[in-house]
Amino acid sequence: MTSIITRRKLTFGAAAASTLPLLGRGASAQSPLGVGFVYVGPIGDHGYTWTHDQGRLAIEKEYGSKIKTSFLENVAEGPDAARAIRQLAQAGNQLIFTTSFGFMNPTIQVAKQFPKIHFEHATGYMRAPNVATYNARFYEGRAVIGTIAGHMSKSGQAGYVASFPIPEVVMGINAFHLAARKVNPNFKTKVVWCSTWYDPAKEADAAKALIDQGADMITQHTDSAAPLQAAEQRGVYAFGQASDMKAFAPKAHLSAIVDDWSGYYIKRVKETMDGNWKTGDVWGGIKEGFVKLAPYNDAVTPEARKAADAIRDGIASGKLHPFTGELKDQKGEVRVKAGEHASDEMLSKMDWYVDGVQA
């Protein structure tokens, strides 16, 4: 525990940028809206937390001196988080984003004590009059990269470096595989569970093991860029996770699923400023701009590009759903009937694999 406390840095985001103009203004000026963020990881992870912090920077850019942001990073999930959230609430923030699943109960708990402050909890399901939830449909991005993998793979095998078999990860694996299988009916997706979100050396070794077993496309649901580096070293292709990771693997990096929270944060700040903020649950995907694709590598063939764009646009327009039936699980049982598509409820509880996944 001590390590977390000593490592936590209370940083007033872009303090110079947002408070300096403030000092120059008269006392009559309206005080800026305080917006606080609680992060589970370091903003320097170049992954999940980094993308949330990009969202914070985006609202600063958008509203300038009208707002003042602050954040707490490396906050451990669990009871300790309540203290961090309360700290931000007491510091006068009017809108507080708590960005990890494990902050759910602490957020609800603190929100009860501060009924006038608006809270936003990412990836959770518990709401209150002053607590909203939001999440991104990452599986939509996985359908796009799966399409690229289907076109680009020579061996017809992808290696999936995964963390834990939770619904979020399982639906990602299925979405990727279904898209690849649509291109190549014999496509195989092999999964290696690392039992961790973050262990670069292990993630790299998992990627190597998958490459040894014949995979020539590596994709991942863990947090470091290590699998991409392994792919680069072995001369196969790979996809980035959470942010554009091309710098780590200039040749191997075909594209990446990029999380973009900026639009949502800008909207919610505006609603708070205007007094229109309401609780709710938003699950945004490609259409809402929550999920984006990093620019394709030059190695991506025109054919693959075209197919991937078509999937992306189809999902964005709502014409295409990555989980459209008929879908059977590995025992042959029909899970989604022909012509129908999986409901959000089914996705959020997904615990079965489609045929052809080796997990």
Place this chain on the structure above:
Amino acid sequence: MTSAILVSIVMTLVAASTPLLLAALGELVAEKTGVLNLGVEGMMLCGAVAGFAVAFSTGSTGLGLLAAALAGMAASMVFAVLALSLAANQVATGLALTIFGIGASSLIGAGFVGRTIPRLGPVFPPALSEHPWLRMIFGHDILVYLSLALVLGVSLFLRRTRPGLILRAVGENDASAHAIGYPVIAIRYAAVAFGGALAGLGGAYFSLALTPMWAERLTAGRGWIALALVVFSAWKPGRLLLGAYLFGAVMTLELQAKAAGISWLAPEVLAMAPYLATVAVLTMMSLGRRSGRLDAPACLGKPFSAS
């Protein structure tokens, strides 16, 4: 095809074992003088970040390795001043060093996140290092060969040389060593510094060779495994080599088994395998002797003050 996989597994196994071997060997020498430094993970992280920062800034991997060894040594000196000169509790000081190392490395490394450098390459020319199967022997980087040479060197030093004998005497009976005129604290300082340097190199193996990048907590707990390996080895360098490679092998094979689709084993069981192996070996070793001491140096963890 299968032989290619075998060669690849050996390459991965050696790479996975090397940082464990380096860090554990340094700790072994420190523990032989009676000092229990639980700060291995912290020292590894200091080495990892310093190695990356210097290699990135200067473009020289060699300088990076040097910086890593020095950074690990510097971190170990923080421990040494507290635990040896001021006779603070070694366990508490070591834990503090780990926590300090995690924090210091993330602070120093903040500016290097998202950057990458060329991987530490093999020592031998491509004719040997890229040969389909000779690369099992000649395809490794300098730290692999260095770690193996150090095992031999440390083993000979401890068993066959006079300074090695003195070092062991300090760990077995500090009061007697002091009484016959050996500088107990100075010898312990030297051993802790050596341990720090090797832990720094072990950490740099992550940031320069395995995953050439810096990210917070890059070593992900390997320092603790290195500590366990020292006990596993019963403080014998040869057995430490065996232990480190056994551990590396289990870690590698666990992932290979999953990739090969061996599904009758639950992934959780495979993830436990390296630790189960450790427990099993420790149990067998303990059963093999009457005392449960496992040959630990008699003064391990006890502060010494000359009086």
